Amino acid sequence: MTLLTMIVKMAEGLGKTCAIFFLTLLFSLPLGMVVALLRMSKNRIVSGVTRLVISVLRGTPLMLQLLAVTYGPYYLFGAGVARNKLIPVVVAFAINYAAYFAEIYRGGIESIPVGQYEAAEVLGYTKLQTFVRIILPQVIKRILPSITNEVVTLVKDTSMAFTVSYQEMFSIGKQIANSETSFTPFLVAGVFYYVFNGVVDFVMGRIEKRLNYYQ
Amino acid sequence: MKRLFAFVLALAMVCCLAACGSKDNASSVDEEKKTFIMGIDPEYPPFSYLGDDGQYTGFDVEVCAAACELLGWDFQVFAVNWDEKLIQLDAGECDCVWSGMTILDSMKEAGYVISQPYYDNTQVLLVKEGSDITSSADLAGKRVAVMLGTSGEAMLAGDLADLAASFADLMICNSFLSCFTELGGGSVDAVFVDLPVAAAYAANNPGFTVINEALGAEQYGIAFRSGDKALCDAIEGAVAELVSNGTYAEIAAKYTDISADNLVFLNK
Structure with a gap:
């Protein structure tokens, strides 16, 4: 197999890698905010339960969660296994990443001084207005570098989807490596991931710059 | 300038460490030869798997253990990641891959020493x-x-x-x-x-x-690193002796899922 065919075949798998990446971000970024708000709830039971869920999601390997979401229903209830693996894969990824994003959001929200809430109240802002107009814009600016960190990790984590037989780019690389007894596909995969993350880095850098309107 | 120097120094240190590592590997494999590490897929019953007692077992594992006993070598089992078995072999994590492994032409082309096929x-x-x-x-x-x-x-x-x-x-x-x-x-x-x-x-x-x-x-065969022809010959010799003294057939009889008709050495 020539290098070109190798690259073309792996690039086909890159589409599936991108599907995991974008769908996971689409669902986990908002979900993370919901989880963060539940985590900071004044209700002890709500915040306690959320805390437990987050600790399980962060404390167990993503690979295990992928297996649990995909094959768990079959082993537990004898239910069928999904044919389209993208669904269980995105569910597992979105839940897992939401847990991480939630903690990042919480850190950001809690870093805003209480004085700002008091000032907003004096000025007659409602609680919702205070959060959306005053707190959130500052939070987003502060947490962006941490979010970039997670997004970069997500690009690389997509290779784990093969645990449940989802044919993303890296698994195709593995197949070629096996049939050709060659290590070149791993090199190609490395370049693909690096370039992908280069784009992520660039985009996130631009967003950071645009939000940096006070400097 | 100072920064650059620190960077170069760090790089040099990393390279030194890497070099040490590879040297260690080479010596333990080439000189001593007392310990033979068999690379297996731990999820490949009945050839190689984790037995009920928590020890690796299976047809291939038992044959290899018997061969090492015959040669007077220490026998160890190393569970490889099947996708990366040949990388792990090259890295010296194991001395052979012997686990119901299908012989591919591409393996020979890549320079690996491959044993005689033992299983159809x-x-x-x-x-x-x-x-x-x-x-x-x-x-x-x-x-x-x-x-x-x-x-x-x-x-x-x-x-x-x-x-x-x-x-x-x-x-x-x-x-x-x-x-x-x-x-x-x-x-x-x-x-x-x-x-x-x-x-x-x-x-x-x-x-x-x-x-x-x-x-x-x-056909199944055993893969060794390129240059390990002598090691391959030694193992093949030991297995041939196991075949002639009947141990091989005894081990095969324990694994009813493996048909004796497919074992090359028992059908000569």
Whole structure:
């Protein structure tokens, strides 16, 4: 197999890698905010339960969660296994990443001084207005570098989807490596991931710059 | 400038460490030879698997252990990641890969020393009991699973590519268990798998049937690093002795899922 065919075949798998990446971000970024708000709830039971869920999601390997979401229903209830693996894969990824994003959001929200809430109240802002107009814009600016960190990790984590037989780019690389007894596909995969993350880095850098309107 | 210097220094240190590591490996393998590390796929019953007592066992493991005993070597088992078995072999994590491994021409081309074949492997189909699939001809439009890095996968990409083209979908899984789980859960209609593995699974799990049709023929062998010809010869010699003194047949008799007809050394 020539290098070109190798690259073309792996690039086909890159589409599936991108599907995991974008769908996971689409669902986990908002979900993370919901989880963060539940985590900071004044209700002890709500915040306690959320805390437990987050600790399980962060404390167990993503690979295990992928297996649990995909094959768990079959082993537990004898239910069928999904044919389209993208669904269980995105569910597992979105839940897992939401847990991480939630903690990042919480850190950001809690870093805003209480004085700002008091000032907003004096000025007659409602609680919702205070959060959306005053707190959130500052939070987003502060947490962006941490979010970039997670997004970069997500690009690389997509290779784990093969645990449940989802044919993303890296698994195709593995197949070629096996049939050709060659290590070149791993090199190609490395370049693909690096370039992908280069784009992520660039985009996130631009967003950071645009939000940096006070400097 | 100072920064650059620090960077270069750090790089040099890392390189030194790396060099030390590789030297250590080489010496332990080349000079002593007292310890022989066998690389296995720990999920490949009946050839190599984790036994009920928590120790690795299986036909290949027992043969290798007996051969090492004969040679007076210390015997160790190392569980490789099957996709990366040859990288791990090159890295010196094990001294051979011996675990129902199908001999591929590409391995020889890449310079690995490959032993004489010891097992004629056939691929079969595993289906759910009561399935309407009774032969490979019924597979058109069906969904089939195969494990990555197995001879079945290689065959479906090579000699049996026409058959593979008739499938509705070919799912490549990263373990046998996940292939079988996909079958149990109904997301595929059949699993294309080595006969002994299929037989062992069907025997232990009700509700699955092995279709009695041998598809494609390949052979199992042992892979050594390039340059380890002497090691390969020593192991082959020991195995030949095990065959002549009857130990080999004794071990084979313990594994009913392995058909003696397929064991090359017992059919000379």
